[in-house]
Amino acid sequence: MLRTTPLLMVLILALITGCASTSHEPPAPGLAITPAADDTLYRALGQREGIQSLIRSFLYVIADDPRIVDQFAEAPIDRLEEKLNEMVCVIAGGPCHYSGDSMRRVHRGKHISNADFNALVEDLIKAMDREGIPFTVQNTLLARLAVFHGDIVHR
Amino acid sequence: MMRSVREKYSCVLMLLALALLLAALPARAGSRLTATGGAGSIEGSAGGGLIPWAVLTGTASDTETGAGVGMSHAWLDDYQLHTLSAAVTINNRLELSVARQILSLDTLGLDSLQLDIFGLKARLWGDLVYSRSGQFSAGVQYKTLEDDALPLALGARQGHGVDAYLSHSKLWLGAAAGYNLLSSVSLRATRANQLGLLGFGGPKNEAYHAVWEGALALMPNAHWALGMEYRQKPDQLNGLPEDDAKDLFVAWFPQKHVTATLAWLDMGRIAGLDRQQGVYAALQLAF
Numbered sequence: 001m002l003r004t005t006p007l008l009m010v011l012i013l014a015l016i017t018g019c020a021s022t023s024h025e026p027p028a029p030g031l032a033i034t035p036a037a038d039d040t041l042y043r044a045l046g047q048r049e050g051i052q053s054l055i056r057s058f059l060y061v062i063a064d065d066p067r068i069v070d071q072f073a074e075a076p077i078d079r080l081e082e083k084l085n086e087m088v089c090v091i092a093g094g095p096c097h098y099s100g101d102s103m104r105r106v107h108r109g110k111h112i113s114n115a116d117f118n119a120l121v122e123d124l125i126k127a128m129d130r131e132g133i134p135f136t137v138q139n140t141l142l143a144r145l146a147v148f149h150g151d152i153v154h155r
Numbered sequence: 156m157m158r159s160v161r162e163k164y165s166c167v168l169m170l171l172a173l174a175l176l177l178a179a180l181p182a183r184a185g186s187r188l189t190a191t192g193g194a195g196s197i198e199g200s201a202g203g204g205l206i207p208w209a210v211l212t213g214t215a216s217d218t219e220t221g222a223g224v225g226m227s228h229a230w231l232d233d234y235q236l237h238t239l240s241a242a243v244t245i246n247n248r249l250e251l252s253v254a255r256q257i258l259s260l261d262t263l264g265l266d267s268l269q270l271d272i273f274g275l276k277a278r279l280w281g282d283l284v285y286s287r288s289g290q291f292s293a294g295v296q297y298k299t300l301e302d303d304a305l306p307l308a309l310g311a312r313q314g315h316g317v318d319a320y321l322s323h324s325k326l327w328l329g330a331a332a333g334y335n336l337l338s339s340v341s342l343r344a345t346r347a348n349q350l351g352l353l354g355f356g357g358p359k360n361e362a363y364h365a366v367w368e369g370a371l372a373l374m375p376n377a378h379w380a381l382g383m384e385y386r387q388k389p390d391q392l393n394g395l396p397e398d399d400a401k402d403l404f405v406a407w408f409p410q411k412h413v414t415a416t417l418a419w420l421d422m423g424r425i426a427g428l429d430r431q432q433g434v435y436a437a438l439q440l441a442f
Contacts, residue, residue: 113217113218114216114218114247114282115185115186115217115218117285118187118188118216125188125377134333135333135334136332139328139329139333139334139335140328140329142328149282149285150286
C-alpha cells in the first residue's frame with residue numbers, strides 16, 4: 001500500500017491541477033472573460049436593481065475602509081460605479097455589455113498587493129451581507145470574480 | 156506523576172502568557188478571509204487538527220505578519236493527548252511553529268511522553284481561494300522526545316526525527332451547490348511511530364515511509380466547517396501494530412481571531428491497546 005501511495009498522490013495532484021487548468025477561457029476583449037452561460041446568478045442578485053444596490057453598498061463599505069480607501073482617492077467614482085455595475089451584470093449572465101478597460105489594464109502600475117485584494121473581497125462580502133444576498137449566491141459571485149485575481153494583484 | 160503534573164501546569168502557564176501577549180497587541184487581523192488559516196493542528200502547523208494543510212496560520216497576507224496560539228485535548232479510550240502550540244506567519248510566505256504534545260499513559264501505570272515539534276512551512280505558490288490550481292506548500296517538522304527511554308525500549312531507533320511534507324489545499328468557492336468546499340492533500344516522508352510519541356524508526360523498517368494525508372470539508376456558511384481527515388501512519392514496531400488515523404470534525408470561526416474545533420478522533424491501535432477513539436477539542440487564537 002505504501003509503495004502505491006506516491007503514485008496516488010501524484011495522480012490526485014495532477015487531477016486537481018489538470019481540472020483546474022482545462023477551464024481556462026480564451027480572453028475576450030474588454031473584460032477578458034466569457035460571459036456566463038445562463039442568467040441564474042443575475043436573477044439571484046436581484047437583476048439590474050439588485051446589482052446597482054450591491055455596488056452602491058460596496059462603494060460605501062470601501063469608503064469606510066482605511067486599509068484601501070486611499071487606493072480609490074484618484075478614481076472617478078461615477079465611472080467606477082458604472083463599470084462595476086456592467087462588470088457584475090455581465091459575469092452574472094445579465095443582458096449587459098462591459099464597456100470598460102480590461103482588469104489588467106485598469107490595475108497596471110497600481111501595485112495592488114494581495115492584502116489590498118483580500119481587503120476588497122472582504123468589503124464585497126460585507127456589502128453582500130448588508131444587501132441580504134444568500135451565502136450560496138455570494139460564493140458563486142466570488143468564484144466568478146476570483147479569476148481576476150491574477151490580473152489585479154502585483155501589476 | 157508529579158513531574159507530569161508540573162509539566163502540564165508549565166504548559167498552561169506558557170499558553171496563558173502567549174494569550175496575554177496576543178491580547179496585549181493592538182486588536183488587528185490580517186486581511187485574508189476568515190478560516191483561510193485553517194484551524195491549527197496537533198503538530199503546531201496550520202491545518203485541520205490531525206494533519207497540516209497548505210495554508211499558513213492566521214490571516215496575514217503578503218504585506219502582513221500573523222501569529223496564533225492553540226491548545227487541544229483528545230480523550231482517547233486509554234490515553235489522553237494534550238497539545239500546546241504557537242506559530243508565526245511572515246507575509247503569508249513562511250510559517251514557523253512550535254508545539255508540545257503530552258501523551259499521558261496513566262492507564263499503563265506510567266507517566267507521560269512529551270514530544271516537542273519545531274515546524275517550518277513555506278507557501279510555494281498559489282492562493283487557497285483565488286488561484287485556479289490552489290495553494291502549494293512544503294514543510295519540515297523536527298520532532299524530539301523529552302525522554303526516549305520507553306520508545307527505545309519498545310524498539311524505536313531514535314528519540315528524534317524529521318518529517319517533510321508537500322501539501323496542496325484549495326477552497327472551491329460555491330462548488331457544492333453554492334457552498335464552499337475545502338480539499339487538502341499532503342504527501343509526507345516520515346519515520347515517526349505514533350506521530351513521534353513512540354520514537355522514530357523501528358525493526359521492521361529503517362528507511363523513510365511515504366504516507367499520504369487528506370482532508371475534505373464543507374462550509375455551510377462563513378462561520379462553520381464540517382469535515383473529515385485521514386492520515387496514514389507507518390507501522391514499524393514489532394508486536395505494536397499502528398493504524399491510520401482519521402477524524403470527523405466541526406470547526407467554528409465565530410470571528411477572525413478565534414477557531415474552535417470539536418472532533419471524533421480515531422487513532423487506531425496505540426502501543427498494544429486496541430481502538431483508541433475519542434473526542435478531540437481544540438481552541439486557536441490567531442490574527
